[in-house]
Amino acid sequence: MSTIVLAYSGGLDTSVLLKKYVLAGHRVIAMTLDLGESDGTAGDGASAALDEVKAKALALGAYDALLVDAKTRFIDELALPALRANALYEGIYPLSAALSRPLIAALLVETAHAYGADAVAHGCTGKGNDQVRIELAVRALDPAIETLAPLRDKPLNRPDAIAYANANGVPISSTVAKPYSIDANLWGRSIEAGVLEDPWTAPPEDVYAWTAAPADRPSAPEHVVIDFAGGVPSVDGLTGAAMVAALNVRAGAHGIGRIDMIEDRVIGVKSREVYECPGSIALVAAHKALERLVLTRDELRFKATIDQKYAELVYDGLWPSPLRKAFDAFNASLAERMTGRVRLVLHQGTAVCDGSASPFGLYDERLATYGADDRFKHDAAQGFIELWGLPLELGARVARDAATPAAR
Numbered sequence: 001m002s003t004i005v006l007a008y009s010g011g012l013d014t015s016v017l018l019k020k021y022v023l024a025g026h027r028v029i030a031m032t033l034d035l036g037e038s039d040g041t042a043g044d045g046a047s048a049a050l051d052e053v054k055a056k057a058l059a060l061g062a063y064d065a066l067l068v069d070a071k072t073r074f075i076d077e078l079a080l081p082a083l084r085a086n087a088l089y090e091g092i093y094p095l096s097a098a099l100s101r102p103l104i105a106a107l108l109v110e111t112a113h114a115y116g117a118d119a120v121a122h123g124c125t126g127k128g129n130d131q132v133r134i135e136l137a138v139r140a141l142d143p144a145i146e147t148l149a150p151l152r153d154k155p156l157n158r159p160d161a162i163a164y165a166n167a168n169g170v171p172i173s174s175t176v177a178k179p180y181s182i183d184a185n186l187w188g189r190s191i192e193a194g195v196l197e198d199p200w201t202a203p204p205e206d207v208y209a210w211t212a213a214p215a216d217r218p219s220a221p222e223h224v225v226i227d228f229a230g231g232v233p234s235v236d237g238l239t240g241a242a243m244v245a246a247l248n249v250r251a252g253a254h255g256i257g258r259i260d261m262i263e264d265r266v267i268g269v270k271s272r273e274v275y276e277c278p279g280s281i282a283l284v285a286a287h288k289a290l291e292r293l294v295l296t297r298d299e300l301r302f303k304a305t306i307d308q309k310y311a312e313l314v315y316d317g318l319w320p321s322p323l324r325k326a327f328d329a330f331n332a333s334l335a336e337r338m339t340g341r342v343r344l345v346l347h348q349g350t351a352v353c354d355g356s357a358s359p360f361g362l363y364d365e366r367l368a369t370y371g372a373d374d375r376f377k378h379d380a381a382q383g384f385i386e387l388w389g390l391p392l393e394l395g396a397r398v399a400r401d402a403a404t405p406a407a408r
Contacts, residue, residue, distance in 0.1 A: 002119065126267075211258050218253065
């Protein structure tokens with residue numbers, strides 16, 4: 001008999017895996033993380049739902065079931081560093097699922113050490129991204145721990161999984177008619193499978209839970225002010241997980257954060273993914289707006305390049321990489337000036353900045369104005385243009401002379 005720590009969500013796949021391991025005689029520690037998966041809606045009984053997941057694991061025969069509140073750790077250690085990098089995979093997706101996987105791996109390893117487990121296990125398939133993210137992070141933390149991926153070794157389609165669950169007394173919520181695969185945390189909610197696998201099919205409204213449909217959104221815009229202190233955001237005095245949860249509700253009411261994209265998975269195939277990321281999309285919009293006010297042109301241009309690379313590293317499972325840590329150090333140095341306020345307008349699916357202020361702001365109205373208080377030295381522009389264009393002028397003259405026979 002071996003001891004296995006299973007990353008357990010309570011859903012179809014991990015419930016089937018738990019039951020199979022128990023029936024095979026293994027001692028299974030079911031580890032469930034509270035990452036704020038229900039914090040896109042208000043008053044939804046999230047704690048009770050997670051308690052039910054723990055009870056379900058024990059009922060299925062788990063040796064022990066752990067419910068770990070990791071919301072604060074998730075936001076502080078992963079989401080906020082990603083916010084400093086404006087991390088959007090392929091310019092669109094704020095990496096909600098990808099960011100949670102290194103933390104899941106870390107807690108799997110910590111739990112394995114606590115219980116003397118031989119291995120950790122996950123329910124990822126062979127064509128998904130999460131197998132890469134979790135297993136690379138486990139290897140980086142403790143190469144001696146074996147990582148099991150039973151759904152990669154012996155793929156189980158959803159109809160067969162549902163049939164196994166029904167035959168072995170595993171309670172499930174998925175059905176053949178509505179077989180969505182859903183993953184959620186404070187930074188966003190992802191939905192895939194079922195009818196969404198046809199990229200021509202518009203997402204049915206029932207896939208959404210955190211964002212209002214167009215007909216249900218407020219007709220009037222709403223303003224929200226996001227304060228930053230050293231790059232750390234707050235809203236109405238709320239910080240961390242509580243702030244993100246509150247923004248999910250406020251921005252979600254306006255339909256902000258709906259994403260429907262064809263993305264490139266780590267293993268090379270394209271996948272149609274639907275996301276709801278109201279709070280994170282609003283925060284990235286505010287962070288970018290403050291950067292445009294505070295950072296120099298060269299900093300912004302260079303940072304745009306590494307922001308894209310940062311998102312790729314996270315998506316590709318390379319959170320433990322030295323390059324990502326180096327990017328974090330660079331972003332932390334810029335964050336020293338990232339203090340100020342950004343006002344966002346939330347309306348009909350968009351979060352748009354219409355005001356920003358900072359003691360480190362590089363905007364000088366006396367230089368920018370065309371009014372009577374203009375202090376810009378206009379006559380200096382002629383010399384600037386002459387010097388700035390000198391390489392172009394020289395190149396054109398050389399090309400002209402080389403093409404003229406008399407000049408040979």
